Amino acid sequence: MKIMVVGGGGREHAIIKKLKENKSIDKIYALPGNGGIAKDAECVNIGAKDIEGIAKFAAEKGIDFAVVAPDDPLVLGAVDKLTEMGIPCFGPKKNAAIIEGSKVFSKNLMKKYGIPTAAYEVFNDMDAALTYLDTAPIPTVIKADGLALGKGVIIAFTREEAKAAVRSMMEDKIFGESGNNIVIEEFLEGPEVSVLSFTDGKTVVPMVSSMDHKRAGDNDTGLNTGGMGTIAPNPYYTKEIADECMKTIFLPTIDAMNKEGRTFSGCLYFGLMLTQNGPKVIEYNCRFGDPETQVVLPLLESDLYTIMKAVADGKLSETEVKFSNGACCCVVMASAGYPEKYQTGYEISFPEKLEAFEEIYVAGAKADGNAVLTAGGRVLGAVSKADDLKTAVKRAYALTEKITFENAYKRNDIGKRALSVFEKE
Ligand code: AMP
Ligand code: GLY
Numbered sequence: 371m372k373i374m375v376v377g378g379g380g381r382e383h384a385i386i387k388k389l390k391e392n393k394s395i396d397k398i399y400a401l402p403g404n405g406g407i408a409k410d411a412e413c414v415n416i417g418a419k420d421i422e423g424i425a426k427f428a429a430e431k432g433i434d435f436a437v438v439a440p441d442d443p444l445v446l447g448a449v450d451k452l453t454e455m456g457i458p459c460f461g462p463k464k465n466a467a468i469i470e471g472s473k474v475f476s477k478n479l480m481k482k483y484g485i486p487t488a489a490y491e492v493f494n495d496m497d498a499a500l501t502y503l504d505t506a507p508i509p510t511v512i513k514a515d516g517l518a519l520g521k522g523v524i525i526a527f528t529r530e531e532a533k534a535a536v537r538s539m540m541e542d543k544i545f546g547e548s549g550n551n552i553v554i555e556e557f558l559e560g561p562e563v564s565v566l567s568f569t570d571g572k573t574v575v576p577m578v579s580s581m582d583h584k585r586a587g588d589n590d591t592g593l594n595t596g597g598m599g600t601i602a603p604n605p606y607y608t609k610e611i612a613d614e615c616m617k618t619i620f621l622p623t624i625d626a627m628n629k630e631g632r633t634f635s636g637c638l639y640f641g642l643m644l645t646q647n648g649p650k651v652i653e654y655n656c657r658f659g660d661p662e663t664q665v666v667l668p669l670l671e672s673d674l675y676t677i678m679k680a681v682a683d684g685k686l687s688e689t690e691v692k693f694s695n696g697a698c699c700c701v702v703m704a705s706a707g708y709p710e711k712y713q714t715g716y717e718i719s720f721p722e723k724l725e726a727f728e729e730i731y732v733a734g735a736k737a738d739g740n741a742v743l744t745a746g747g748r749v750l751g752a753v754s755k756a757d758d759l760k761t762a763v764k765r766a767y768a769l770t771e772k773i774t775f776e777n778a779y780k781r782n783d784i785g786k787r788a789l790s791v792f793e794k795e
Contacts, residue, residue: 372397373675374428375411376418376448377439378404380702380733380751381660385439385674386411387729388667392675401427405742406732406750413737418443425451433457437678441517444636444656445471460678462656466627466634470656473522473553474515483626485619486650490555496540499552503532509557514539516548521594525557560645561606561787562652564662567620567640568677570686571633574620578669578693579607580662581788586709588783595709596748599784600700601759602665605791606644615642615649623654635681664731664751665698697759699766699785700751705734706779708747713777716744721772728769729753744775760789 371394375382378400386398387410401424403413416423419442428436438448438461447464461467468475480487488511493499503510512535514522522545526532532554539549567576580602586592619640627634639655639662658666667674671692680689705712718735720742731753734746752773754765763785770780 371395371434372399372431373435373437374399374401374424374431374433375403375437375439376401376424376443378402378407378413378418379440379660380731380748381658381663382439383407383410383731383733384664384667384729385437385658387731388670388674389437392673395675399427399431399433404732405735405737405745406730408737419446421446421448421451424448425455428452428457429455435459435675435679435682437461439658441467441470441655441657445517449636458679458682460682461636462634462638466632467656468632469627469634469638469654471517472515473513473653474551476654477553477555479623479626479630480651483622483629485622485626486648488556488558488650488652490553492551492553493536494551496536499536499540499554500533502554503529503536506532506554507556508532511555511557512536512539513553513555514545514548515551515553516545518545518548521545522548523594558643558645558650558652560643561604563604563607563642563644563649564600564659565607565615565620565640565642566658566662566666567638568681568686568691569624569634569636569638570681570684571624571628571635572684573687574616574624574638575686575691576612576616576620577666577691578602579604579612580659580665581606582659582662583781583784586781588781593709595704597659597661598702598704598781599751600661600665601763601785601788602662602669602698605759605788611644611649615640619649619651635684660733661700661702661748661751664700664729664753668698668729668753668755669693669696694755696755696757697762698753698755699759699762700731700753701766701770701780701784702733702748702751703770703773703775704748704779705744705746706777708779712747714744714746716776718742718744718749718773718775721769727755727765730769730773744777749775749778759785759792763789
């Protein structure tokens with residue numbers, strides 16, 4: 371069987387390594403993959419947004435199953451195109467991917483179906499937004515409607531900052547067309563939890579919960595990034611909260627999408643905030659999170675391909691999805707300067723052998739003969755499992771010591787906040 375995975379980051383590397391555990395898979399292509407993924411799949415130089423190129427390649431190679439991992443191709447309709455060609459796919463169609471593709475859509479969906487989220491207003495007119503901000507509660511959160519590489523959210527602690535954010539999005543168009551419409555929403559507080567789920571539109575099976583660390587610097591300082599590290603499970607997310615989320619958020623979202631004629635099939639990511647008034651949705655993503663996937667999939671004990679195929683076939687309820695009781699930590703090693711300016715092209719030295727509990731998922735790298743060179747902001751994730759979180763964190767940091775490249779940067783406090791929960795007990 372031949373599988374194609376669209377995408378080329380650490381998340382895709384984790385998906386590919388997990389898929390490889392299934393012995394009926396003979397060949398995995400990564401489009402475009404990266405220099406680290408090249409050790410586990412055949413990388414093909416077709417960009418994740420090149421829908422026509424992806425479709426043509428799938429037809430030429432006789433691909434049996436496709437996994438479309440990143441947001442862009444999903445929102446652009448890659449799954450629609452491949453499905454029309456008769457290729458089974460894991461991932462939502464375009465009309466369901468809009469749950470991430472448009473914040474206005476997702477906010478209106480939650481309002482219509484009573485799914486808990488921050489109170490909000492939508493604006494397509496800059497003057498109206500600025501007038502609203504004269505009296506809106508502060509702090510406030512300004513969000514560009516469309517995809518903005520995870521950067522389209524500005525938290526403003528003063529009216530001036532809020533107005534500057536609106537002008538930057540609607541006048542200066544820092545996020546391009548994504549800023550034509552904006553959402554201004556209530557500032558919420560509480561621990562954040564990421565819950566990825568498998569769903570075929572009928573059944574929803576949450577995966578083990580996780581916690582991202584989005585800021586560049588220790589103790590959540592500095593700029594927002596794509597994610598500097600993750601841990602799983604998230605200790606704030608108790609069984610009681612999980613049950614409440616299933617009832618008030620997960621099932622209602624699946625139902626809402628069905629009622630809108632936008633059945634969601636694939637991985638639906640719930641970005642939650644555990645507020646004093648209960649769990650609320652901060653964002654939906656129409657895909658696996660990055661770097662959440664890098665700590666969630668190592669804990670999956672069931673076969674990933676079997677689950678993905680069951681999702682594509684609408685038979686998720688008949689399939690076992692089992693996670694281990696252990697914990698996992700991913701520490702991202704980045705190029706110093708990320709998420710702003712950074713240098714690339716440095717050779718990465720990897721340990722010769724990994725322990726059974728270790729993984730390295732490569733994100734921004736390119737192959738150069740036998741060498742692997744840094745080629746992006748986030749270069750790789752050093753991942754370790756253990757029976758408990760404390761050991762997993764310690765092991766992940768120990769693994770980073772065995773990986774070297776010039777200008778490497780990492781946070782030193784991944785997992786610290788999560789571990790403080792146990793200290794309080
Ligand atoms: P998003 O791109 O929607 O994930 O937002 C990025 C980050 O901004 C989230 O992970 C939160 O930390 C923060 N954020 C988004 N919306 C809110 C909100 N309403 N209140 C407080 N923080 C928020
Ligand atoms: N880690 C957050 C995301 O994938 O959007």
